[in-house]
Amino acid sequence: MRETVPRVVIVGGGFGGLAAARALKNTPANLILVDRTNHHLFQPLLYQVATSVLSPGQIGSPIRGIVGKQRNTTVILGEVTGVDKDRQCVSVNSADRTDVPIPYDFLILATGVTHSYFGRDEFEKFAPGLKSLADAVAIRNKILQAFEQAEAEEDPTRHRDLLTFVLVGAGPTGVEMAGAIAVLIRNTLKAEFRRITPGSARIVLLDMAPRVLGPFSEELSLAAKERLESLGVEVRLGHGVDQIDADGVVVAGERILSKTVIWTAGVAPSPAGKWLNVGTDRPGRVRIQPDLSVPGHPEIFVVGDTASLDQDGKPLPGVAQVAMQQGRYAGKLIGRRVTGKSAPGPFRYFDKGNMAVVGKGFAVLQIGKVHLSGFIAWLAWAAVHLQFLAQASLRVSVFVQWVWTYLTGQRGSRLIVNHYGAEQSKPVIEAAPVGMTPSSK
Numbered sequence: 001m002r003e004t005v006p007r008v009v010i011v012g013g014g015f016g017g018l019a020a021a022r023a024l025k026n027t028p029a030n031l032i033l034v035d036r037t038n039h040h041l042f043q044p045l046l047y048q049v050a051t052s053v054l055s056p057g058q059i060g061s062p063i064r065g066i067v068g069k070q071r072n073t074t075v076i077l078g079e080v081t082g083v084d085k086d087r088q089c090v091s092v093n094s095a096d097r098t099d100v101p102i103p104y105d106f107l108i109l110a111t112g113v114t115h116s117y118f119g120r121d122e123f124e125k126f127a128p129g130l131k132s133l134a135d136a137v138a139i140r141n142k143i144l145q146a147f148e149q150a151e152a153e154e155d156p157t158r159h160r161d162l163l164t165f166v167l168v169g170a171g172p173t174g175v176e177m178a179g180a181i182a183v184l185i186r187n188t189l190k191a192e193f194r195r196i197t198p199g200s201a202r203i204v205l206l207d208m209a210p211r212v213l214g215p216f217s218e219e220l221s222l223a224a225k226e227r228l229e230s231l232g233v234e235v236r237l238g239h240g241v242d243q244i245d246a247d248g249v250v251v252a253g254e255r256i257l258s259k260t261v262i263w264t265a266g267v268a269p270s271p272a273g274k275w276l277n278v279g280t281d282r283p284g285r286v287r288i289q290p291d292l293s294v295p296g297h298p299e300i301f302v303v304g305d306t307a308s309l310d311q312d313g314k315p316l317p318g319v320a321q322v323a324m325q326q327g328r329y330a331g332k333l334i335g336r337r338v339t340g341k342s343a344p345g346p347f348r349y350f351d352k353g354n355m356a357v358v359g360k361g362f363a364v365l366q367i368g369k370v371h372l373s374g375f376i377a378w379l380a381w382a383a384v385h386l387q388f389l390a391q392a393s394l395r396v397s398v399f400v401q402w403v404w405t406y407l408t409g410q411r412g413s414r415l416i417v418n419h420y421g422a423e424q425s426k427p428v429i430e431a432a433p434v435g436m437t438p439s440s441k
């Protein structure tokens with residue numbers, strides 16, 4: 001039976017898709033929100049799961065729980081595999097069915113990005129990236145397992161490569177991870193082992209760029225580098241990685257032996273551009289118009305990391321704020337069209353600034369002309385990140401955990417979770433600690 005109100009299909013329950021769904025809350029339309037996972041993920045804190053500060057349940061919320069009270073919204077767990085622009089439907093694979101068509105009147109694609117190994121996909125096997133909760137738990141397993149293996153190892157000459165951690169990519173994720181691993185091993189683990197000295201572990205942060213934290217000012221990037229070095233992190237810049245294999249990495253002709261290499265470098269957009277068969281930029285992000293629609297298709301919008309839009313001659317960055325503001329704009333625009341109101345002016349991104357944490361109680365912050373580093377910046381970072389967690393229960397749980405970890409050095413989740421006999425790369429995602437589980441409505 002034909003629906004009496006328009007149908008809006010949103011693909012992706014990340015920052016962009018969720019903002020769009022919320023903006024359409026009171027619009028007379030049927031919303032179908034499709035995601036291949038059942039949860040919205042707060043990616044900026046993934047590194048804290050990978051380094052045992054938080055547990056997975058503290059940064060992921062069930063999408064159904066978040067929009068459950070929104071009467072016009074239906075959530076579908078499924079993977080979109082294509083878009084038929086002429087028939088106006090998306091194809092969805094779910095648990096037991098493939099290519100189920102879901103028709104739309106309006107479509108918002110907010111499918112984000114995945115890892116990119118810059119054409120060296122063979123690196124992936126040895127250097128996992130950090131994008132999902134499963135990735136974060138796999139990396140946590142790898143880091144903690146390295147200490148366990150070294151403690152059990154009778155031959156002390158093998159300790160060195162087990163206790164060397166290499167991060168490839170010194171953008172915000174690499175810097176935050178390196179700082180967090182340093183704090184984990186120098187504070188939390190330091191007194192718990194008998195045969196090895198966790199504090200002697202080596203952390204190496206590599207990047208081909210001349211400085212860490214490229215998007216920040218030179219002065220802040222220097223402050224971050226100095227802070228990392230004071231935590232014992234070796235920062236090696238100006239050379240790309242030539243090789244990554246089971247024995248470690250080769251950089252500038254030198255082999256660094258390591259059993260734990262983590263990829264914190266590139267990302268590639270989702271295949272949205274291929275589904276739509278429209279113009280993309282060089283990395284493959286869909287080129288969109290100032291109203292975020294796809295050229296020639298005023299009913300299709302692409303937002304967030306998988307979209308490409310210039311503002312003042314520069315491409316907008318792939319950050320959560322851009323995705324949220326674009327999602328909100330696309331939702332509002334559709335709402336106005338559905339209710340017969342005039343279209344809003346073109347989208348304009350309001351930059352609220354950049355922040356990155358470097359170890360305990362230290363962050364760098366850049367908001368317009370305000371450039372700060374140190375404890376005050378860290379407090380601002382903590383306040384902003386708490387505010388943007390999807391549910392109140394998570395805000396309380398993460399705040400309590402941070403205070404506890406800050407005061408005691410104890411972590412939220414230091415479990416190595418594998419199925420017996422299964423590969424380490426297939427982790428089981430455990431629940432949040434008792435009393436901290438987010439409510440799923």
Ligand SMILES: Cc1cc2nc3c(=O)[nH]c(=O)nc-3n(C[C@H](O)[C@H](O)[C@H](O)COP(=O)(O)OP(=O)(O)OC[C@H]3O[C@@H](n4cnc5c(N)ncnc54)[C@H](O)[C@@H]3O)c2cc1C
Pocket residue numbers: 011012013014015016017034035036037039040041043044045046047078079080081110111112113130131172173270303304305306318319320321323355
């Ligand atoms: C480790 C890490 C740290 C970060 N730190 C920061 C930070 O400190 N500050 C900041 O501003 N930004 C940060 N970012 C970037 C920020 O997370 C992204 O810019 C933001 O998530 C983009 O939002 P999005 O809606 O475009 O995509 P996402 O939030 O990635 O959401 C995409 C959604 O689409 C779903 N999806 C994808 N493909 C399909 C499909 N085929 N079918 C169905 N569903 C699909 C996914 O499951 C996901 O839920 C970080 C990212 C990472 C990975």
